[in-house]
Amino acid sequence: MEELLNQLLQSDTESEILEFKEARGQYDKNKLGKYFSALSNEANLKNKTCAWLLLGIDNNKQIVGTSITDAQLNDYKAEIAFHTSPSLNFRDAYRVDVENKKVIMLEIPAAPQGIPVAWKGHYYGRDGESLGGLNIEELERIRNQARVFDWSVQLVRGASINDLSEEAIAKARVQFAEKNHSLKDEMAKWDNITFLNKAKVTINGQITNTAILLLGKAESEHFISPATSKITWILKDRDGIEKDYEHFTCPLFLSVQQVYGKIRNIKYRYLQEGTLFPDEVNQFEPYIIREALNNSIAHQDYMLGGKILVIEREDGVLTFSNSGSFIPRSIEKVIAADAPENRYRNPFLANAMVNLNMIDTIGSGIKKMFVIQKDKFFPLPEYDLSNQKVTVSITGRIVDVNYARKLAQLPDLRLTEIILLDKVAKNKPITDPEVRQLKAKKLIEGRKPNFHISAGLAKGSGQEVDYIKMRGIDDDYYMKLIEDYLLKFKKGTRNDFENMLLDKLPDVLSVVQKKTKVKNLLQKLKTQGKIETDKKRQWVRRELDEI
Template sequence: MIKKQTTEEQFEKWLGEPEGLNLEFKKAEYEFDKINNLPDYCAALANEGGGKLVLGISNDKKIIGTKSFQGTIDTLSHHLLQNLGIRIDVEEKIYKERRVLIFHIPSRSVGAIIKSSGNYKYPMRAGSSLVEMSQDKIKEILNEAELDFSCQKVENFTLSDIDEEAINNFKKLWANKQNKKEYLTFSTEKTLRAIGALSNDGLNNAALILFGKKQKIDKLLSCAEIIFEWRQSQKIRHDFRKDWREPFFRIYNEVWENINARNIRFPYHEGFIQREVVSFNRESIREALANAIAHRDYHIQSASIFIKATPEKISIQSPGGFVNGVNVDNILERSEWRNRRIAEIFQLAGLVERSGQGMDMIFDNTIREGKGLPDFLGTDDYVVILNIPAEVKDENFIIFLEKITNQKQITLSFEEIFELEKIRENQKIQNLESRKKFLELGLIENVGKGRGSKYILSRKYYEYEGKLWKHTQLVGASRDEKKLLILKHLEKAGKNGSRTSDFFNIFSERITAKEMDNILQELRRDNKIFAKGRGLLSYWFLDKFRFN
């Protein structure tokens, strides 16, 4: 079964979208062919980049409900894994009292085609139908698996063209990370062979980018350049600029020193203790820059890696769009390397996290530092732009997280920190396991009832923020308090009474028409108020004015 259940909001969004390459609705009121149709549709959606197959919905989006696979739903994921070779999560959802099944289908891997065990060999979508994949499409997919640029041999590049300072800097990082001092004694050739930068064929592009002398980079790969620009404010002209076209392991510390020289410190108090957060977190910047070097497209000769910093944020721009299969929505869950050899060398030196965890760490740091979430605004097919916020927006969130984890003696995973940040930003929580844990630990509270219910951070957060009134506003008044407020309002209105529509304006929180009607009817049954007229145009009075 799937961990992250589909919210009603997300499901309704799908219902409002037309069927396409990545979304398919099937009525399947009583059954759905497990042998042919199910693998065919799942394989086709995977071949189109992944998507959702929803059973129990008709073509005109009517909620029919389905009896398909009742009692056997737990076996479907394993069945599809055996037949298609990919894991497909199957979710059973009750929507408007009807049972629907949602198949969460991942994308095929880069350069791979999903073969079906049904009526088609390699199915793909053609409008609302399935067809056999064309030879052109098969060729296009197979060509995606391009060779790793960083592994390719570089002509006219020899050991005499290696920068010894860059090699020595790497060996120190490598020996420290792997806890092996003997690495410091390795010759240049032995080091390069050990890390995959040199083979019997010769030196490769990873060796050139990370260790090659400046003269060779200028001549052979001039786009392997890092440009740093600092702007004191959001303006066109920069206040400072520095360019590097040198081996990365020679200049990586200098790049950080130029950024750090413009770091701003944000002090905050936790009781009598003063703490601080800096604008530019070294760990996050190091990871982001290393990712840009490992992921950029070096075939784009006209572009360089840009680091643009202001007091509000730091943006790292890497030429080339996202690697196939990765996008803004799945970047925290999926990792694909464009230049794997460079990435592996960075891992040996401890400059990047294990594959797939680096971006998690960057997001985790900015959330824990009260800066909010990074984003990828400005990213397109030709450049990836990672924007990391630099300003502390909510120091009380920092205190809240630190105190809660210390008091409760718990450790929160990145996924849990991410869910808490979404709650802080008034977004819906999707991970049911996290929600249960947060409620048990007293990290969050549930306010409201029915479809209007939501989750907010606990009262402690608003105490640290010094805005307990905001918690009261979010929680809202109790039913008895609402009745008392209505009676007070009618006392002021006197013999003139008050229209039903006026009552909605006396509450700070949103109240549904149904809830308001229930409260008024309860007060009427208790002989405390009465009405003249009907509906929203009716007037209400205190019972003491009934015969006046």
């Protein structure tokens, strides 16, 4: 990072993708958001993966240092995530010490292909060093990317059919025949070039990026550089420590099966409970692994130069991650629509994968993943769409048998409602309309943002204790504990009462909220005339004759 900082400082001037700010102790969040939008959009237009905003450097490119703290940075990040559209954030924030002066290097991701980045509803850009609105021509140029540019259809100069794997082509023929039964006899007369043209992997015998990606020999990967054709499988133990890994490259048509073979899909045995649960199932349904992995290949943004990650944890969680924003914007939108998306990042690649029986385009794949997990009473797939990545985590076990059984006894619950309950259980935020939807069916209680499952849902599911822990007990109970403490020990500080009560207060509250609750309880007792503070600012009971 020091070397990169020196390179940026040696540039002749600031540019559309580079900005210096003095920011000795803080920086205006609204200006920061405008620069984020502008630099992100300009990086896209200049075909760069990122832009840089450097704090602690004045207009003369002299390092003056900044004292901005991690807490301030987190505040900036929260503001950026909340007010940008689509929701983006700094890819990373690096601290570099130069002669005892701190410089913060904020890495800003380029706007996604076809989607300009707005700050509070306005699009910003740069004209040299000047910040201003993104002009109409540039705005349309970004928007047209989704309709015009398709990396996967581009022809590869210098490549020929000899750069493709014969084994991969042979197996691709089998899958194409499986998908197109009526062409089985005719296929026997096709040479490889004819087959690849028919499968829409090549164009008039010319090799495409898609052909190298799916069917290329391992040594042919260099043809698509700086893009990469890599899947990395990593095995981690329960503590997140890496135990094993392996890299897979093109042909990805064959690598998918090899990656699948690395995943230890052991049998999961349910506790017997009448006939509600089957005796034994796979931890991970083969369909889910296939769908998640092939989706990662089809929707990866190869222009970002990233690789696909498959992380297997020994505690029964499988995670798939690929570079690039999620074009439908939200998983809820995909579930509700239950229809194919009207545009793809790599349409030529997606079409080839359909022809080779790797994916389908009816749009129900993600919904089917949710339904499979629901029917097995496993936690639903969890998506993270931040930082220009799509990450999905699949849990291959029941986290709470009683809770799963209770959900199974509520046949009126729709999939969308189960997804929302899953969010509540994981302390994820839900919108006001979603809150009203769940409260109308008496499925949740509490106040925003601290919701928890309702008493009705807790009753009979073995979650009564958890319900009380989340909802909490009446204030009278906590105040009685405070009075008992003062009766026995005569005096106490707020810290004493926090130590006594924090683990008894509702689990739905954060530590800060619990401490505020203790403060409010003490004030309530004081208002009631039951306690007061002495000269040392310690709490004591008021004597009866003083009341």
